[in-house]
Amino acid sequence: MILSCKEVTRLVSQGMDRRLPFGRRVSLRVHFAICEGCTNFSKQMGLLRKSLARLADQPPRS
């Protein structure tokens, strides 16, 4: 199945909340191999999650 970038963004988000079916994961990998924009998007989603995990440990702003 060929995914559009818009569909990829939805699947990347869903994949952060549940395990995607095998076929979807394969389609994503195929898409990432040819699409730099979506690869960057996916990495940015990873950083967003990492930064939220650290947010509570930041000293409060005065």
Add this chain to the structure above:
Amino acid sequence: MNDFRSRVEGERAYLVRYASLQLRDSHAAEDAVQETLVAALAGEASFGGRSNLRTWLTGILKHKIVDAIRRMSREAPAATEEDFEALFDERGHWIDPPAAWAEPDAALEQKAFFAALEMCLQRLPEKTSQAFLMREHLGLETDEICKELAVTPTHCWVLLYRARMALRECLNKEWFGK
């Protein structure tokens, strides 16, 4: 003041900070922490020094936060909706494909980055922000989030998607674009 009490009190500032991230209303955050401290002092025996005090208190606080969200979502009006159609052309391709963020790990070492992140969180519609923080900050599963916010599972996915899309754009503009 006995030792347990003063140790619990010593965690108050951290807990207020933790609650404030999820609950925008500082009074609601203070209330949730107060309820947590009262419950903690009453439950000293169940703590029994087994685990890390902060972890134990945070666990109680999470329940108090969810209670507060439940009360607020009964009162708050529905959030305004935002769409991301404009980012894609009619075939669903990026109009302006995301560029790699420079030195993303270095950002995580900078206070100013987290200030930008908090500002971006404040800009989200209330329900979107609640769903996102319940997921990423409290670490709840989506079925719990749907239940607590009284929304359908589909709407829940949409809220999380919108939050991530909006935060990505906001950080891109406010931090990585500079």
